[in-house]
Amino acid sequence: MYVSSSSRRASSAGADASGTAAVLPAPAVRAGFAARLIAWQRQHGRHDLPWQNTRDPYRIWLSEIMLQQTQVSTVIPYYARFLARFPDVAALAAAPLDDVMALWAGLGYYSRARNLHRCAQAVVEQHGGAFPASVDALAELPGIGRSTAAAIASFAFGARATILDGNVKRVLARVFGVEGFPGEKRIENAMWTLAESLLPSSTNDADVSAYTQGLMDLGATLCVRGKPECGRCPFAADCVANATGRQRELPAARPKKAVPRRRTWMLVLCDGDAVMLEKRPPSGIWGGLWSLPEAADETALAERAHAFGANGAVSPLAPLTHTFTHFKLDIEPRIAELGRGVGATVAAGDAETAWVPLRDIDAYGVPAPVRKLLDGLQGSLL
DNA sequence: GATTCGTGGCC
DNA sequence: TGGCCAAGAAT
Numbered sequence: 001m002y003v004s005s006s007s008r009r010a011s012s013a014g015a016d017a018s019g020t021a022a023v024l025p026a027p028a029v030r031a032g033f034a035a036r037l038i039a040w041q042r043q044h045g046r047h048d049l050p051w052q053n054t055r056d057p058y059r060i061w062l063s064e065i066m067l068q069q070t071q072v073s074t075v076i077p078y079y080a081r082f083l084a085r086f087p088d089v090a091a092l093a094a095a096p097l098d099d100v101m102a103l104w105a106g107l108g109y110y111s112r113a114r115n116l117h118r119c120a121q122a123v124v125e126q127h128g129g130a131f132p133a134s135v136d137a138l139a140e141l142p143g144i145g146r147s148t149a150a151a152i153a154s155f156a157f158g159a160r161a162t163i164l165d166g167n168v169k170r171v172l173a174r175v176f177g178v179e180g181f182p183g184e185k186r187i188e189n190a191m192w193t194l195a196e197s198l199l200p201s202s203t204n205d206a207d208v209s210a211y212t213q214g215l216m217d218l219g220a221t222l223c224v225r226g227k228p229e230c231g232r233c234p235f236a237a238d239c240v241a242n243a244t245g246r247q248r249e250l251p252a253a254r255p256k257k258a259v260p261r262r263r264t265w266m267l268v269l270c271d272g273d274a275v276m277l278e279k280r281p282p283s284g285i286w287g288g289l290w291s292l293p294e295a296a297d298e299t300a301l302a303e304r305a306h307a308f309g310a311n312g313a314v315s316p317l318a319p320l321t322h323t324f325t326h327f328k329l330d331i332e333p334r335i336a337e338l339g340r341g342v343g344a345t346v347a348a349g350d351a352e353t354a355w356v357p358l359r360d361i362d363a364y365g366v367p368a369p370v371r372k373l374l375d376g377l378q379g380s381l382l
Numbered sequence: 383g384a385t386t387c388g389t390g391g392c393c
Numbered sequence: 394t395g396g397c398c399a400a401g402a403a404t
Contacts, residue, residue: 067400074390075400108388111403145402165400185383216400225398226393254397285387324388325398368389 024197025176033235034200034211040234041214046221050079052213057131057156058089064148065116069109072220078107090129093120101288101365108368110287115143133157146192154212158205162195163212164188167219173251174223177240181252259323263330265301266292266370268317268377269308271338271355275374276308277364279352285324290354290364292333292373301334311339317377322369333373 024030046052049072051063062082066075081103086092092100097117104113119142123131131152132138138149146164153159162168169182172191180187200211222229230242241250269276277290293308295301302314317333356364358378361371 064400069387069399069401070389071391071399106389108390109401111387112401115402143402147401151400163400166398167400183384220400256396259396283387287387322388323395326386 024194030197031201033198034202036234037214037218038200038207038210041210041217044221044232045210045214045217050076055156057152059083060155061119061131061144061152062116064151065112065119065143066107068112068148070107074107078104089120089123089131092117093124097288098365102363103365105289105365106368106371110289110365111283112143113365114282114288118142119144131156133159135159135161151212154208158203158208160199160203160208162192162199163215164192164195165216165219167223168195168215170225170251171215171219171223174228174241174247175235175239177244177246177250179250179252181254183254260327261330262327263332265295265298265332265334266373267295267301267305267308267314268292268333268335268373269305269310269338270335273359274355274357275377277354277356277366279354281351286367288365289367290356291367291370293353298332298334305334305336309338310336312337317373320369320373329369331369331373335377 025033049063051059054060063075063079066079066082085099085103086095095117097114100113100117101110104110104116107113122141123129132141133153133156135146135149135153138144138152139146144152148163150159150161150163153161154163169188169191172178172194173182176194178187178191178194182188182191200207202208218233222233228247230236230239230247233239233242236242241247267276276293278293280286280289280291282288293301293304295304305314314334314336317335319333320331322329322331354364358374361374366374
């Protein structure tokens with residue numbers, strides 16, 4: 001046992017409600033935690049994910065970026081397509097950003113894709129094509145923060161550095177009884193300190209990897225948000241949440257906020273089997289993706305349609321609602337046909353446009369709800 | 383420090 | 394159905 005029952009609750013780690021400094025577990029506790037986690041990972045952890053069993057920093061980096069705020073099952077097919085198209089960092093750096101965006105389309109958080117491309121170019125141009133091995137140097141690169149840098153450094157280079165992702169926050173909050181919402185800066189700082197204190201003393205590469213992977217595996221497979229399997233957990237006997245039946249309350253939930261609702265009108269302008277796409281600005285929602293021309297209301301969309309060369313009806317399609325993390329978007333699609341003799345050119349506005357046959361849509365990075373809309377149209381237009 | 387960034391799965 | 398959030402980072 002790595003912590004006595006008498007001292008456990010009194011020394012609940014991290015910040016307390018009064019805001020006092022973090023109270024770290026005793027040294028014996030820290031050593032016991034890592035050793036037990038490593039042993040558990042080797043026996044019960046995950047060992048066959050596509051980005052495991054390699055020390056190639058490129059493959060590890062790519063997986064870590066894709067896995068930011070994204071579940072494993074979602075990432076797997078994207079990861080396979082990326083590796084097939086861009087087998088190494090030089091290939092990725094040399095590719096047009098548009099190709100990267102097209103492969104990323106549907107995965108979300110598109111700044112990750114833009115930073116991925118910038119990072120690949122920085123590795124080639126500033127590091128001779130090889131990822132730097134230190135946490136600090138990795139964290140200087142675009143899209144790599146403190147936690148991702150630690151993950152890459154530990155898996156690829158055996159660095160003794162801790163991650164702090166959603167899995168780790170959940171495990172630490174429960175095992176050590178860390179109160180407060182982990183998204184709050186004060187709580188997160190306390191968790192970083194706690195996580196650092198729990199690192200294994202061993203600098204053996206295999207131990208370091210197993211420890212980092214164990215943190216992720218425990219949170220992803222046993223210490224899950226909904227119904228944690230405490231009966232199988234190596235820390236069940238010492239877990240504050242398990243001892244007090246507070247698994248449902250730890251970690252503390254994000255404070256609730258009302259999600260605003262926005263509404264937009266989208267134009268499906270057709271020329272035979274092709275539709276007109278418009279490139280979105282590089283930042284903001286769906287930044288750098290190709291989408292349908294938009295307007296803020298019905299009238300403005302009709303004006304845009306006619307300016308683009310539509311001379312017939314602008315007809316409604318079935319509306320759809322898309323839910324983002326921080327707002328809901330009601331989409332009002334309208335469809336129109338390019339006038340005969342107008343030709344497949346448009347009076348260009350500020351944005352870049354392209355006529356794309358629906359069968360070629362895969363070559364363009366298109367947001368998920370727009371992609372669904374166009375997929376639903378494919379039968380009727382062809 | 384609080385916001386802004388997607389999408390899909392789960393209950 | 395709708396709330397919640399996942400291998401977070403940048404601003």
